Amino acid sequence: MTDSIPAPPAATDRSCPDSAPRVVIVGAGFAGLAAAKALAGSALRVTVIDHNNYHLFAPLLYQVATAALSPADIAEPVRHILAGHPNVEVILGTVEGIDTTARRVRLRDGENVGYDRLLLATGSTSTYFGHDDWAPHAPALKSIEEAREIRTRVLSAFERAERARDPAERERLMTVVVVGGGPTGVEMAGSIAELARHALARDFRHIDPTRARVILVEAGPRLLAAFPDDLAAYAGRSLERLGVDIRLGQAVESIDEGGITLAGRRIPAATVVWGAGVTASPAAAWLGLATDRSGRIPVEADLSVTGFPDVYALGDTALCRDAEGRPLPGLAQVAQQQGTHLGRALRDTLTRGTPLPPFRFRNRGNAAIVGRHAAVFDFGPGRRLRGFSAWLLWAAVHVVLLVDFAQRARVSLQWLWRYLTYRRGARLITVPPPRR
Amino acid sequence: MTDSIPAPPAATDRSCPDSAPRVVIVGAGFAGLAAAKALAGSALRVTVIDHNNYHLFAPLLYQVATAALSPADIAEPVRHILAGHPNVEVILGTVEGIDTTARRVRLRDGENVGYDRLLLATGSTSTYFGHDDWAPHAPALKSIEEAREIRTRVLSAFERAERARDPAERERLMTVVVVGGGPTGVEMAGSIAELARHALARDFRHIDPTRARVILVEAGPRLLAAFPDDLAAYAGRSLERLGVDIRLGQAVESIDEGGITLAGRRIPAATVVWGAGVTASPAAAWLGLATDRSGRIPVEADLSVTGFPDVYALGDTALCRDAEGRPLPGLAQVAQQQGTHLGRALRDTLTRGTPLPPFRFRNRGNAAIVGRHAAVFDFGPGRRLRGFSAWLLWAAVHVVLLVDFAQRARVSLQWLWRYLTYRRGARLITVPPPRR
Structure with missing residues (x-):
């Protein structure tokens, strides 16, 4: 027998008329979200599809991995960010393919989403260069789950070291190796060294966490290959001072x-x-396209995919070149500027028929953190900053960039607190640590 | 070939001389932690064993389950809380048995920890009254993992409802049933209703979250059986106003x-x-003891376990009676008072030989939250509070009770923010939702 409580009324559908052109955005990272915001309030129907229910502020993932911030501090529900815009709809779903003839996107659950214009902003994933067997032993830093996994591994290793009797095993447990000398590796190595030196310093009885070994490995000849020599050298010295x-x-x-x-x-x-x-990510395969070595889709100056006039690629998915023909780097600011540019351009094209203008990147400065109050900032030829002032600028920029005010308030307070006390607020071991 | 970097030096052992009596505390909940704090700085060796690396502020778990707080907001590493006390050692480990003859605790990894006095403060777990097959379909609210699971289920159900085409399925997806009319059930039902009515209200296009059905089921004749009639009736009216x-x-x-x-x-x-x-929890089985119906260990007035003069039970593990012979309820304040009492008593007994005084519970008021700014507070016969003033008092008390200042600052700011905006900061779907 079925319960007889009255059903909720039919849902209100507050979206645009069905006749409006439909723009589908796959991916709610920096590029996709910027495009959706630029299209919000227009006469177009906009659909954002992501396999997570949140937008992730990925540049701060290393702070989750090192117990400084909670996942919710750097992630915000996509539908919440876009709640005020009735013409924008959000779908939590995983895209599995594209039918460019019928102009529709196929989701894993079998549903199809039709489009008039399709934006591919699916971001990037980590690669082990053919050594996928390394993956279980060396988690990367691309998702909240991975950040939580790294946090658990680092903290669990100290817990086991505290109880280890064999000096060699104790040493192994207190050794962390970070592979990769780019910004991610530099930030992780610095942050783990600080976690051990400050946050954990007084918490153990049988080990001295400040003697933990943090090793940063880079196959190339220097750290931070994308930065000028002197900033890279400064970053190296800063990390060495942290041990x-x-x-x-x-x-x-x-x-x-x-x-x-x-x-x-x-x-x-x-x-x-x-x-x-x-x-x-595999967006190129959905189109049956050849890619560059890092899987990116070559795009025209207006970000459209060559041969697919209704499909655009942006952010880490796109291989986009600057005026000198150099590929733009996979940075949040590139993705965000492309999203905003393309969103505005499509709004004008589809509602007023103006042609799509070419995208032009404006470098707002590229930063890497090398410790609790040191950073390097590169604004282009001859304009750079390093040390505490660079850290302050980085901190200010990142607080402002966080997607909504609630997060700004929370993150800045915790940063201030951490800065003043060296403490870490999120030192929880909540996924089962590996047994080894 | 092994790398030749010098090993870290032998660890500093800052604990007491090995000759000092050793007090082992199993469980770092309210009871165990209070006992450890009372024993901190004494001439005794204290060892705290817990299977989590954190102390959990369990009364606020429902706020994690309903996306208002992050796990790290209500949990703090045990070793961090006790870092300043060299005579206290913390072990992350799972107890599997006790050898009361040899006076030692056996851990899952095979290690044994010897004791002179043993405190069992292992808390409680949820029971399905013999229907363990219900467990996968109805998670309880006893751990961070479960709270995260409930959060994911609630949020995922709304996501699937947004895309459901069948009205009956949509209604099923928008129905939440909370089983149990005690404080946990009342707080969960109120908090889920508010999540749907306020935090999610504007975020969807095809469903109206404010029409979600929240059903609170109680087998007994009224809600909040431990509270006076009028407070229970008020709680019921408040929940009904929330829908x-x-x-x-x-x-x-x-x-x-x-x-x-x-x-x-x-x-x-x-x-x-x-x-x-x-x-x-199974502490009684470790001692081979008969228990009451809810698995608790009967204790003497001084909290020692009958027949085991060196073993004490406290918190939810203990069946402790007040002067009138009524069992004390399983509340944080009972556990905390018992821990503090026993810690101090043992310190005096073991260092000065004074006899163990009996434990006496002082009721500081029992509260339940019934909505965003309503609560009931019972301080004993004739002294009670309800409504906004009770909520304010509850909020103030809980902010103060949180274990350290960092958490106080973070939680109170988020509460204030949530209070002013109805928003939820931790609406992340981060464990795979069940497929159904």
């Missing part, structure tokens, strides 16, 4: 549950973090 | 993946939350 052991020009030979092998040398390590390789 | 459908005197007959059957009636529901049964 980070930097190994340049050393390629990874193998990673297993016991540790890592590097240029013929074995380093026993309980925790290995992967910050080395990034590749575009 | 909660209260079903009293209706026992659960079955729970499965499609919904719940209640007194012969089937209610299709995508989300069922279990707040009905609580039983003590």
Whole structure:
């Protein structure tokens, strides 16, 4: 027998008339979200599809991995961000393919979403350069789940070291290896070193966390290849002051549950973090397209995909070149500017028929954090900043950039608190640590 | 070849001399932590063992389950709380048994921890009254993992309702049933109703979250059996104003993946939350003891376990009676007072030989939250408070009770923000939702 309570009334559908052109955006990262915001309030029907229910402020993921921030501090529900715009609809779903002839996107649950214009902003994932067997032993830093996994591994290793009797095993447990000398690797290594030196310093009885070894490995000849030489050198010195052991020009030979092998040398390590390789997500395969080495889709100056006039690629998904023909880097600011540009351009094109203008990137400065109050900031030829002033600027910019006011208030308070006390507020072990 | 970097030096052991009597505390909840704090700085060696690395402020778990707070807002690493006390050691480990003859605790990893005095403060777990097959369909609210699971289920159900085409399925997805009319059930039902009515109200296009059905089921004749009649009646009216459908005197007959059957009636529901049964954790079995119906260990007036002079039980683990012979309820304040009392008493007994004084409970008021700014507060015969003033008092008390200042600052700011805006800051779907 079925309960007889009256059903809720038919839902209100507050979207545009069905006749309006439909723009579908796959991915609610920096590019997709910026495009959706630019299209909000227009006469177009906009649909945002993402496999997560939240927009992730990915540049701060390393702070979740090192227990400084909670996942909710750097993530906000997509539908909440776009709640005020009746012409924008949000679908929590996973895209599995595109039918460019019928102009529709196929979701994993079998549903199809039709489009007039399709924006592919699916971001990037980590790659182990053909060594997928390394993945279980060296989580990367691309999602909240991975950040939580890294946090659990680092904290659990200290817990086990506290109880270990064998000095060699204790040393292995207190060794963290970060692979990759780009911004992710540099930020992770600095942040883990600080976690051990400050936040954990007084908490143990049988080990001294300040003697933990943090090793940063880079196959290339120097750190931060995308930054000017002097900033990279400064970053290296800052990390070394924090106790980070930097190994340049050393390629990874193998990673297993016991540790890592590097240029013929074995380093026993309980925790290995992967910050080395990034590749575009499979959007190119949906279109049957050839890509560059990192899986990106070559686009025209207006961000449309060559041969697919109704399909656009942006953010980490797109291989977009600047006026000199150099590929634009996979940065949040590139993605955001492309999203805003394309959203506005499509609004004008579809409602007033104006042609799509070309995208032009404006460099607002590229930063990496190298410790609690040190950073490097590169604004282009001859304009750079480093040290505390760069850190302050970075902190201010990132607080402002966070997507809504609630997050700004929360993050800045915690940063202030952490800054004043060296403490970490999110040191929870909540996923089962690996048994090794 | 092994890497040749010098090993970290032998660890500093800052604990007491090995000859000092050793007090082992199993469980770092309210009781165990209070006992550890009372013993901190004494001449005794204290060891706290918990299977989590954090102390959980369990009374606020429902706010994690309903996306108002992040896990880290209500949990703090045990070793961090006790960091300033060199005579206290913390072990992250799972107890599997006790050898009362050899006076040692056996951990799952095979290690043994010897004691002179043993405090069992292992808390309680949820029970399905013999229907363990209900558990996968009706998570309880005893851990961070469960709170995160409930949050994911509630939010995912709204996401699926947004895309459901069948009206009956849409109604099922928008139905939440909370089982149990005690404080946990009342707080969950009120908080879910508010989540739907306020936080989610404008975020969807095809459903109206404010029309979600929240049903609160209680097998007994009224809500909040431990509270006076008038407060329980007020709580019921407050919940009904929030739109909660209260079903009293209706026992659960079955729970499965499609919904719940209640007194012969089937209610299709995508989300069922279990707040009905609580039983003590298996500490009694370790001692081979008979327990009361809820698994608690009967204790003497000084909290020692009858027949085991070196073993004490406290908090939810203990069946402790007041002067009138009535069992003390399973409340944080009972646990905390017992921990503080026993810690101080043991310090005096073991260092000065004074006899253990009996424990006496002082009722500081028992509260339940029935909405965003309504609560009931019972301070004993004739002294009670309800409504906004009770909510304010509850909020103030809980902010102050949170274990350290960092948490106080964070929680109070978020509460204030949520209070002013009806928003929820932690609406993340981060564990895979059930497929049904």
